[in-house]
Amino acid sequence: MTDVKAKPTGPIPPYFSALNGELAIGGKTASALVAEAGDTPLFVYSTDALTQRIAELRAAFPEQLSLHYAMKGNPYPPLLEWMRDRVDGFDVASGGELKLAMAAGVSPEKISFAGPGKRDRELEFAILHGVTLNCESEGEASRAFAIGDRLGVTPKLAIRVNPSFDLKGSGMKMGGGAKQFGVDAERVPDLIRAIIDAGAEWRGFHIYAGSQALDADAIIAMQAQTLAMAAELAEAAGVSPPHVNLGGGFGIPYFPGDKAVDLNAVGGALGQALSALPDILKDTHFCIELGRYLVGEAGVYLCRIIDRKVSHGETFLVTDGGLHHQLAASGNFGTVIRRNYPVAIANRFEAEPVEVQNVVGCLCTPLDLLSNQPLLPRAEVGDLVAIFCAGAYGASASPANFLGQGPALEMLF
Ligand SMILES: *Cc1c(COP(=O)(O)O)cnc(C)c1O
Numbered sequence: 300m301t302d303v304k305a306k307p308t309g310p311i312p313p314y315f316s317a318l319n320g321e322l323a324i325g326g327k328t329a330s331a332l333v334a335e336a337g338d339t340p341l342f343v344y345s346t347d348a349l350t351q352r353i354a355e356l357r358a359a360f361p362e363q364l365s366l367h368y369a370m371k372g373n374p375y376p377p378l379l380e381w382m383r384d385r386v387d388g389f390d391v392a393s394g395g396e397l398k399l400a401m402a403a404g405v406s407p408e409k410i411s412f413a414g415p416g417k418r419d420r421e422l423e424f425a426i427l428h429g430v431t432l433n434c435e436s437e438g439e440a441s442r443a444f445a446i447g448d449r450l451g452v453t454p455k456l457a458i459r460v461n462p463s464f465d466l467k468g469s470g471m472k473m474g475g476g477a478k479q480f481g482v483d484a485e486r487v488p489d490l491i492r493a494i495i496d497a498g499a500e501w502r503g504f505h506i507y508a509g510s511q512a513l514d515a516d517a518i519i520a521m522q523a524q525t526l527a528m529a530a531e532l533a534e535a536a537g538v539s540p541p542h543v544n545l546g547g548g549f550g551i552p553y554f555p556g557d558k559a560v561d562l563n564a565v566g567g568a569l570g571q572a573l574s575a576l577p578d579i580l581k582d583t584h585f586c587i588e589l590g591r592y593l594v595g596e597a598g599v600y601l602c603r604i605i606d607r608k609v610s611h612g613e614t615f616l617v618t619d620g621g622l623h624h625q626l627a628a629s630g631n632f633g634t635v636i637r638r639n640y641p642v643a644i645a646n647r648f649e650a651e652p653v654e655v656q657n658v659v660g661c662l663c664t665p666l667d668l669l670s671n672q673p674l675l676p677r678a679e680v681g682d683l684v685a686i687f688c689a690g691a692y693g694a695s696a697s698p699a700n701f702l703g704q705g706p707a708l709e710m711l712f
Pocket residue numbers: 369371372390392413507509510511547548549588589590591592691
């Protein structure tokens with residue numbers, strides 16, 4: 300025991316339980332899952348948790364609202380296949396993601412493709428397959444017209460609008476002010492007319508204002524502003540949008556004090572708004588696109604303790620994992636102040652937390668800190684550490700090749 304003061308950790312998501320004193324994921328113990336996978340480090344994505352999450356969303360939101368998976372947080376192929384028939388559409392942000400979604404059997408008509416800097420060959424592939432392009436600029440729209448002409452295929456073009464508002468409390472703002480995303484709202488009516496005049500199929504609007512918001516009121520306000528802006532731009536162009544993608548931005552609780560989004564409040568408010576639409580949006584179809592919120596809490600990162608050492612009175616649990624798989628948990632992926640993700644000693648899940656122990660990775664850099672001074676059960680070499688909230692922006696958003704380490708194993712269970 301040391302007298303180091305413990306630092307708080309985030310809340311463990313509600314989808315996990317204990318079995319024989321161990322963390323259980325979908326009814327199997329962490330050690331059984333590691334044995335099945337054959338090694339650590341291992342990401343486990345729980346289909347139980349995903350199923351519950353989707354059911355919560357379907358219950359909270361109006362039936363006519365479509366639910367899309369924005370796959371950039373987790374493009375693991377078995378997860379894409381699992382998701383394929385459980386959501387209504389996929390939003391991809393690169394030609395690579397588009398190919399992964401199609402390889403998972405997602406029908407191209409259900410896919411929309413956003414992202415600045417789409418290359419001609421990516422546009423061409425998308426247009427050929429009937430994917431909706433969320434146009435990020437007038438220049439991109441012109442390239443799509445030319446490619447459509449050359450191929451003899453009508454491009455399906457929605458306009459990504461750079462909104463004049465942002466998502467309050469958002470971890471990452473993606474709208475409001477000068478941005479590389481979307482077309483500034485005041486230029487959108489002209490672009491709608493240009494798309495229609497060029498003979499392309501105008502699919503409507505894509506409006507994405509930010510990410511990782513926990514405050515229901517902020518999300519409700521953003522959705523109301525999004526609807527108002529869609530109506531205003533459609534009025535200015537004199538045409539109704541067939542589709543409006545209202546964005547997403549729902550966050551998950553990672554850190555001490557974070558509270559889950561009040562889904563029923565958001566769903567209720569959106570239900571009301573959709574039942575009182577202005578005439579120009581009466582026949583419009585709406586969707587939301589969620590990445591992190593769908594998959595983030597379903598993932599657990601499991602790594603093994605290789606060494607246990609003491610330095611200047613502090614204990615370090617050195618694991619075979621690290622920031623090369625969990626950059627965000629180390630505090631190096633878009634965070635200003637480093638705070639602790641939820642963490643546990645997976646094979647001592649029900650043991651009393653008695654000792655402050657740092658959890659570090661195996662990389663030769665002081666940045667590789669997975670949990671800073673959490674209070675945990677006393678852990679030993681060979682124990683398994685679980686870092687929660689690992690289902691989004693983990694495996695694919697971390698520098699797996701750093702220090703020659705290579706990727707973690709992944710498993711959908
Ligand atoms: C990143 C991104 C998303 C997903 O964001 P989450 O925070 O994971 O929900 C959705 N749409 C667009 C356009 C994005 O760039």
